Amino acid sequence: MEKYSYEELTDMILIYGECQQNQKQAAALYANRFPDRRRVDHGFFHRLCERLKTNGQFYKSRRPIHVPKRNREIIDAFQEAVVANPHTSTRAIAKDLNMSYFAVHKTIKYSLNMHPFKRHTSQKLTPEDKDQRLNFCEWIINHVNFNDAGNDPFLKNILWTDEAVFRKNGFINRQNEHHYAENNPRCIKEINIQDRWTVNVWLGIIGDYVIGPEFIEGYVNSEYSSEFLLNRLNDLLEDAPLAQRLEMRFQQDGHPAHTSRLARNILREKFSEKWIGLYGPQEWPPRSLDLTPLDFFAWSYLKNKVYKNELENAEELKQRIRDACSEITPRTLKQVRENFMRRVAICLEENGGYIEHLL
Numbered sequence: 001m002e003k004y005s006y007e008e009l010t011d012m013i014l015i016y017g018e019c020q021q022n023q024k025q026a027a028a029l030y031a032n033r034f035p036d037r038r039r040v041d042h043g044f045f046h047r048l049c050e051r052l053k054t055n056g057q058f059y060k061s062r063r064p065i066h067v068p069k070r071n072r073e074i075i076d077a078f079q080e081a082v083v084a085n086p087h088t089s090t091r092a093i094a095k096d097l098n099m100s101y102f103a104v105h106k107t108i109k110y111s112l113n114m115h116p117f118k119r120h121t122s123q124k125l126t127p128e129d130k131d132q133r134l135n136f137c138e139w140i141i142n143h144v145n146f147n148d149a150g151n152d153p154f155l156k157n158i159l160w161t162d163e164a165v166f167r168k169n170g171f172i173n174r175q176n177e178h179h180y181a182e183n184n185p186r187c188i189k190e191i192n193i194q195d196r197w198t199v200n201v202w203l204g205i206i207g208d209y210v211i212g213p214e215f216i217e218g219y220v221n222s223e224y225s226s227e228f229l230l231n232r233l234n235d236l237l238e239d240a241p242l243a244q245r246l247e248m249r250f251q252q253d254g255h256p257a258h259t260s261r262l263a264r265n266i267l268r269e270k271f272s273e274k275w276i277g278l279y280g281p282q283e284w285p286p287r288s289l290d291l292t293p294l295d296f297f298a299w300s301y302l303k304n305k306v307y308k309n310e311l312e313n314a315e316e317l318k319q320r321i322r323d324a325c326s327e328i329t330p331r332t333l334k335q336v337r338e339n340f341m342r343r344v345a346i347c348l349e350e351n352g353g354y355i356e357h358l359l
Contacts, residue, residue, distance in 0.1 A: 078104060150338045155340070161203075162253060163202050163203075224257065226263050291347065303339075
């Protein structure tokens, strides 16, 4: 375990509890709350908590690890294999060199001091995409007081919007499906994948308010988008303060339903020059899921909540989504705005390039 101060470790435990033991949320909150400290991998929070429960202390003494002595030729062969292909595996190296996997693993870790790191998956960006991302981030920086991003009036008056599909079973990760026993119980987990249903959801975030959720019957198309802008949006915004609605800027992504001529005419009529989107007064950069709070925060937050237990029907799923939305606090949304500005700053540093791997 990497050495941190006791103050840092205590803050990690407190934040882990505050996030109800959600590792990714804890890592994001820790980074936002302590921007000058070292970044912490989200898995570290769970390991730290388990060590504290098991040993009653943050650190425990370890017995010296036995590292078999290797001659220089073997160590150099390992290093050449890793340098030639950084994405290789220890098992592949062991097979190529006719050695045991454990020997390769220990030598790379303790003799070469190399460690495996996961790669981030991101949308492929074209040079044009990077230019548009750069322009958008510069536009944000020019309008926002960066030092007070969480409470900046301009940032709090942007209505971020998006749609998402929630399926019956969510994402099934078999890496987390375990059954501990002395002998293999040959057990199964019953799922009914043939009984399929989905729920389409529209959601918005403006300042300290979550707008919606609005459940969509049918498909998101130009007719739905136009009708929503004309009739439903005003009803959904009733809880937001009038002053905020008057200064509001409407944001949407480049979904084909949002870019129809009819939808754009309605946006011009309702918001004049105060909207962000493809072909809008302020262009929304394509393939920029990492820059909208709905994508980098809301959808993952909601799915972590609603898929904790199995679902019986679509109505139960809708109710869980409503309940999860109601639990999002103004304090959380302030941290989301601060996170957004951090992403904007990194995107500028990377000239519009990838940012997820740097967070």
